[in-house]
Amino acid sequence: MTWRPCTGAAVALLPWLALPAPLLAQNANWPVYHGNDEHTHYTTLSQITPANVKRLTVAWTFDTKDAFPGSEMQANPIIIDGVLYATTPKLQVFALDAATGKQRWRFDPQHGAPPTSRIRHRGVIVTGDRVLFNYRNRLYALDRRTGRPIPTFGDSGWVDLRQGLGRPIEGLSVSASTPGVVFEDLLIMGSTVPEQLPSAPGDIRAFDINTGALRWSFHTIPHPGEFGYDTWPPDAWRIAGGANAWAGVTIDAARGLVFAATGSASYDFYGANRLGDNLYANSVIALDARTGQRRWHHQVLKHDLWDRDLPAAPILVTVQRGGKAVDAVAQITKTGHTFLFDRVTGTPLFPLEEVRMPHQALDGEQTSPTQRFPVSPPPFARQQLTKNDLTRRTPAAHRAALKTFTEYNTPHPYTAPNTKGIIIYPGVDGGGEWGGPAFDPKTGLMYVNSNEMAWLLKLVPRSDASLYSANCAGCHGEDRKGTAIGPSLLDIATRRSREQLLQMVREGTGRMPGFGAAMDGGAINDLVNYLVTGKDETKAKAASAPNPYALPYRTAYFDIFLDHEGYPGVKTPWGTLNAIDLTRGTMAWSIPFGEYPRLAAKGIRNTGTDSYGGAIVTENGLLIIAATTYDNKIRAFDKSNGKLLWEATLPFAGNATPSTYMVNGKQYLVIACGGGKNGAPSGGVYVAFALP
Missing domain, CATH: 1.10.760.10 (Cytochrome c-like domain)
Structure with a gap:
């Protein structure tokens, strides 16, 4: 994160944000999703240190009063010129005074109507005079000063994301859970589409920031004549769906490159209607940011049958090779692997190993004969579940887990889904998840929280x-x-x-x-x-x-592998926090991450839990993260060794990535506390911390 003091132009544009001149240099922004264009979650702010972090106290709270049963709130707040912008569980957009938490304005895209479903949303884009955000199929542009739709953008303030996909819009469900990126006068973004059929295609698109006009599209399900068309059946481009960059995209503005990581094709678990490798599903893609033309790609998983989307946008890093600095792209996976590519050419920077895969599958299905995995770094999640890996929490828990394990016999981690059932491990919630990794450019260490829970899947004839x-x-x-x-x-x-x-x-x-x-x-x-x-x-x-x-098959059962009391059916840790050296390709450290309060009260500590949301890494030695599902904690660790330095209890789980910023010379740390994951209570509170 870099210092971005207010300029005279910004103050003139937004007079209600004006500050006395001596204070302008004491403000620092969190200007984009995950802090910077590289998506590294890194900050040079240094007022909060390893020595004083234990003195952090609550500076302000903001209750959105917008939570409902099952709701979540995953926004990474944007802070520019002393104003914080974020969303509520019902996807209302608001602006706060970032020093006090006092609301300045609020926009409700539903105009008071109740939500039709749970909404997952990770924040907004603030650029120039506008705030860009997505509600269902609508991409809105709001006036940054007032929160009102800008009438010259699209159709009276919004653009319909169902348009321009080459399909009739009736029945299409297209939204965007993760903010896009701004490059010159373009908003470049992925989308969220159904994982069941019918589903929209996952085109990566660029819109004119000023007018909302569609400027270019990249077809992740290739059309005739486009590279990769032969990896699908001939008519797939007309009816197939998915292969979408739901976790966002990343911009290298200096090179004019945008990087995307895509999910699986729809339907996730049976692909007889999409035989082939299915480019560009489950792929890292580099595009020309001005035109959308493909520069390079790497398909991480061919013909995905396990919902192993790439769960986070790529991050841009610099590593050492032969004594020279190499600009690279790092990509985490749900399976706990880390792929590292040369940013310009796409050449893997660690060797890849081609591994033979099982070929048994349901009628009509054809699995990929091989898959490729990086030799280094080592996976940050366990790779195969055996009897020895089942829970030993209690004898009864072990018996329950063994019964399920036997019923869902899975001889290979890439056993194709079937009607007897399989265990997906690592599970469909990771390994890595959408919070994404943090990266320290000073040390070359990448930090990632990992879920260590198995999932169960069974198909039946439709x-x-x-x-x-x-x-x-x-x-x-x-x-x-x-x-x-x-x-x-x-x-x-x-x-x-x-x-x-x-x-x-x-x-x-x-x-x-x-x-x-x-x-x-x-x-x-x-x-x-x-x-x-x-x-x-x-x-x-x-x-x-x-x-x-x-399709001839559908999901009959799909859920987390739990014991008879509702705890994960595998051995602890059930969640970890990891530091990976991207130059050496080694694991620097790994610790259990999170606890179950009911178990901790019985003396069963450091079990780890599932976690959603990422960390902030500071230049001066801190790794700060909330994310854990059940203990409602936010924590600060020594980034060099994982030692716990501070923790505080939140009103609800902070399943989001924090933001840090400075206003009037004071550094703040803010986190969205929305809960709602895997049965946890739902909330809608933002909490900001600062030194007294």
């Missing part, structure tokens, strides 16, 4: 007995009680109006696909009747036309 079974049970369960990827629908009629349900089924929402293109109006109406009444008297085949998105 039933055509009812509309619900054919289209909804894979996410929400055959009994409508919900799963890890879809909430319970048992009482949905008490929480949503019939009109809202019709809209959700027709248009989709977030990761849920819209069925407007796959079902006629009568079928959608019949499906909503079932959700409201619980009585399903229709047959899928009778109610809907032939469906090009239909």
Whole structure:
């Protein structure tokens, strides 16, 4: 993070932010998502030190009063010229005085209406006179001074992200959970699309910051004549979905390059309709930032069948090779691997090993014969689950875990999904997650928190007995009680109006696909009747036309591998915090990260937990991170060895990346406390810390 004092032009533009001249030099910004264009979470601010960090106290809190059951809040706040910009659990956008937490303005894209679903959102973009953010399919531009939509941007202040994808917009669900990047007069961004079918394609796009006009698109599902087209079936570009950069993109402004990391193709777990390697799914991609033309790519996982999206945007680092500095791109994975590429050429900077893969799969499926893995650095997550890796927390817990392990027998980490069930390990929530790594350019160390939990997956033949079974049970369960990827629908009629349900089924929402293109109006109406009444008297085949998105298998069970008391079924640690030397390709240190309060009260400490959100690394020796799901802590560690220096309890879990900034000569540390992950309580509070 660099010092960016207010300029005369900025003060003239925003007079309500004006400060006396002596204070201008005492302000430092957190100007973009994750602190800088490189996404390294690094700061040179030094008022908070390893020696005084234990004196941090709460400077202010801001309760959004916007949480609801199951909601999350993952924003990394932006702070510019003494003003903080962020979002609430219902995705209202606000501006605060960054020194006091007092609200200046607030914008509600729903105009008071209740949310139709849980929203995951990681913040906003502040550039020039505007604040850019996404709500569902709408990309808004707000006036930075007032929070009102800018009428000259798009259609009276917003652009429809469903447009320009080469598909009819009816039934498309397209949003963006992670802020994009600004380069010259372009906003470059990825998108969030459903992981079930039907799904939109994951095009990476650039929009004119001033007008909202689409300037270029890169097709992550290649069109005819484009490189990679032959890695899909011929018609895939018309109907396939996913391969989207949902975790954001990273800009090298000096070189005019933008880097993206993509997710898997839809549907995640069965790919008979997408035979081939499926470029550019699960890939690191370098594009010309002005034109969107491909410069280089590396596919990390071919024909993904395990939901192993690349979980965070690439970070830009500099490492030593043969005594020379080499600019590079580092990419973490859900499997706990770290790929390192030359930034200009895409050449791997550590050797890759080609490994033979199992070939058994369900009818119609064809797995990739091989996958490539870096020889160095070592993975920051365990790679295969055996009987010796099952929990020993109690004898009863071990017996329960062994029973599940035996039922879901998985001889190889890349066993293809099947109807008997498999264990995905590392799980679909990592290894690495969307918080992404932090990098210290002074030492060459990269810091990443890792989840160490297995997941269970079982497929079943897709039933055509009812509309619900054919289209909804894979996410929400055959009994409508919900799963890890879809909430319970048992009482949905008490929480949503019939009109809202019709809209959700027709248009989709977030990761849920819209069925407007796959079902006629009568079928959608019949499906909503079932959700409201619980009585399903229709047959899928009778109610809907032939469906090009239909697959012969769907998800029957998909959830975390837990013991009989709800704790992970594997040995501790269940979460770690790691330091990796990117020059040497070695692990510098690794510690358990997080606790379960109920176990800690019994003396079972340092178990580790799952964590979501990243760390800040400071030039003067600190690694600061919240992220842990159940203990509601924010912590500061000695970055050289992982020694705990300070911790504080938050009102809710801080499943987000903190920001640090300076106003009027005082350094602050702020974290969004939203909770809501994996059954944890939901909240909507921002907490800022400072020295007394």
